[in-house]
Amino acid sequence: MSRLYPGATGDWEAVIGLEIHAQVISEAKLFSGAATAFGAEPNTQVSFVCSAQPGMLPVINEECVRQAVRTGLAMGCKINLRSIFDRKNYFYADLPQGYQISQFKDPIVGEGVVTIDLEDGSTKEIGVERLHLEQDAGKSMHDQHPTMTYVDLNRSGVALMEIVSKPDMRTPEEAAAYFKKIRSIVRYAGTCDGNMEQGSMRADVNVSVRRPGEAFGTRTETKNVNSIRYVTQVVESEIRRQIDLIEDGGTVNQETRLFEVATGTTRPMRSKEEAHDYRYFPDPDLLPLEFSQEFVDQLAKEMPELADAKKERFIRDLHITPYNAAVLTAEKENADYFETLLAATVDKTGKPISELGSLVSNWITSDLFGALKKLGKSINESPVSIEHAAELLGLQLDGTISGRIAKDVFDIMLDTGNSPEAIVEEKGLKQVSDTGAIEAMIDEILAENADKVEEYRGGKDKLFGFFVGQVMKKTGGKANPQVVNQLLRPKLDG
Amino acid sequence: MTELTKFTLSEARNALHKGDISSRELTEAHLNAMEDAKELNCFVAVTAEKAMEMADNADAMIKAGNAKGMTGIPIGMKDLYCTKGVHSQTCSHILDGFKPEYESTVSQNLWDDGAVMLGKTNMDEFAMGSSNENSYYGPVKNPWRAAGSDKDTVPGGSSGGSAAAVAADIAIATTGTDTGGSIRQPASFAGLVGLKPTYGRCSRWGMIAFASSLDQAGPLTKTVRDAAIMMESMAGYDPKDSTSINIPVPNYEAALKGDIRGLKVGVPSEYRVDGMPQEIENLWQKGIDWLKDAGAEIVDISLPHTKYALPTYYIVAPAECSSNLARYDGVKYGLRVAGSSLDDMYKKTRAAGFGDEVKRRILIGTYVLSAGYYDAYYLKAQKVRTLIANDFKAAYEKCDVILTPTAPSAAFALGDKVDDPLAMYLNDVFTVPASLAGLPGISVPAGLSAEGLPLGLQLLGQAFGEEQLLNVADVLETAAGFKHKPAKWWGDAS
Amino acid sequence: MSIDKDTVAKIANLARIEVSEKELESTVGELNNILDWVEQLSEVDTDGVEAMTSVVEASLPRREDKVTDGGYRDSVLKNAPQAEHGFFAVPKVIE
Structure with missing residues (x-):
């Protein structure tokens, strides 16, 4: 999908590429035995x-090597059996060595392609140029002291995977979808937690504009963008800024920019103004990183189930609609929630898993997602626990409450956090299945509506629903609809 | 001074093991000699108290029957080794006050075997130099002077303090480090044995780096046997150094069999360089004859890329040093000179903290790695380096060891070459090729120059061929019968 | 390839070493001497020759993913010219 941006002098096309930095899940750092845990006191994990x-x-930490290979496999990339670590030389307060150990000419992972899903239901293939392993820098804090910057090296040396896309994206939506897709992939592969608030994932966003069909324009790079929404904003504002700039007779500078959350726009980064010359060369403290194809094959064999495989399995084994399966597998946390709830519901009801998939998936995609959307919460922040959700579905399955009542109970659960069983008990919402009581009620209703009974018997079949409604009304919705049906029809048919 | 300071390492070891002397008295004697030889400026830090403590521990070790080769032997550690809580500044102003919180692997190995540290020896700043005139702590004076002269000569470099200390009998042995000849050339200038083992034989962990792909630890001793004993203690695999090689350390002393019959000694025609003094040429011929007389077969070999070794070295070593020395930025340790900004602080600190030669090499190294020049300089040099290594591989098809002079001259006068960096660099013409190929080399004192200054011959071995190398060196040493000592002119006339 | 004052100034800036105008002059000469001398490498035919990445014939050793180090902040900061509240402190940086 190629979208054009109108300017005063004609249409423009944007070219977008992302360099995503994903923190590797590992206990210890890439080249040192210090811990990687988030949130420690400054300089205690150094x-x-x-x-x-x-x-x-x-x-080198072997797990970081494995994680990079796993991620490469998950993106369908070429795995390089020999790669080289290089030094990227520059001075900065939070770069203690005066260089970053990275991979330049020979990265551990080569080319691949990922497919992104767009809102209109279409998909697009985005090329992955490479993935390489590198060290993270420390953290500079500029706001703690009037004249000093404070440096915390806890992050210094933590393993990052830099995943570089090809300049294949054309719209903010595509950029966001790609970022989302990579996040989903690394989370499925178990190689990065994707936690953007903690800085586990961030993107450098490269944007340029050109006239359709012409050569690439000069790009800007906006550093450290740490949310999907911000990526959209960066791309939008850069496209606009660059078009306006060029149309006003200016030229785009190849520069590093910073995103400002408050304004939703970018500005040039002062400290990176001078042209850098990183003087990459192979790190003489390290030998070439080499491993066998068997090493890669073994990792491939032990790979956790990825989104696409999961989707297929959900459809095939759990009889879930393709739409629900796609929705549930797009994000690992949703798929995880679904599978956990499904297992809990199996436990609760003793019913076979294949019979429950459909109910559970429907409940999540409609009831739960609807409620979360209203609350503005993510699935991990859901006010309803797995246990309560399974209980609710169990009550519905064993006939204690009807599907309609279940929705009411769920609303009360969201408000109070109480267990569904307690709610049903307290509010007396148990379904009435007592045939005697229902039969008496039906007789009453038939007597009260003798005219309607006549009409029904005269051929107006549609009125059956009216009588069911009356029974439900009388019982406050608690009558078991199946029982009602069974009893009502013979009586009406006389 | 007593005769205790005249002991070779093996003699002292034997006397210690027999109980004829104690480490305490041996150490005291050397501390006294150090005090007496202050004007040589061999030591930049004296650890007398620690030495006595270590000596007592060594005596206890010997009593308990746990004596090793190095137990109770008082030695000097080159200032380049990090020694916990002790001056470790690689004789640079930029590391002012730096006392590491950790112990280098090589020094730890020595202490584990019961060696006694007298102090830290003077050196060319960051091991860059061939005369020890680049030390922030001032030059070292070679105990050797030309016959009848009272002019000071240089002890060579960069391990100049280490060489002078052993030559003046103020340490039984010392550690050096060799990047392009920094052990072998000073050994030649001071009438000592200096061994640079195969790259990867000793751990570089805790050695302050100059050029990581070249730096190796090694001993400076009075005899080949001493070198064998000390090497065994220093060497070994270290999982903390990725370039350290995991093969067992042999008993090097046991390799001194005194028999080299049938051994093939290569003599490379390319080492007959233009302008080589006749006396060096003559000494080399003597060496050839000695080995032939001992039953070795002399083989003419060719190392065609020899003349390119020095220029290759002066690209590779500065490139690595420019990056290795980036960490000295006034943030984490050592000197800081205040500046108006972070960059200004960096620039002022590094301008004040590094000496001229170090700055020169950092600038050269920065240049050869910079954009546009990398291929022409650095990459080209690393390719030539491959050719140089291949030359040796081809040569070792034809011979077992190679015999060459160690240095193109005897010790020169203090101040003679300080203003001519290129003339200084030429000192390493015979030592640098093996360094580039990672091969072991040893300098053995073989005679005196016309002026009465020591001259060494160099033997080069195959990768991890230290046993054979030491065996041949031992034969060469015996044949040369070098028994000269510098006439004492320093301290209390004795 | 001969270098001029501007180039030396640029390199010195990359290397973060302050060089005075006077030092610049002499440095240009020294560096050119050395660079002219290393220039002789261009005579060597290196077509098809692999650049050396390591003199050691071994592949990179890997360590287990275990926390074995760190947790000694005082030691890490001990030699720092300026440390405050557990941080290294440097002149303020404006991003």
């Missing part, structure tokens, strides 16, 4: 190696 003390040397 070794002599990650604070670049004289004479210290890097030794």
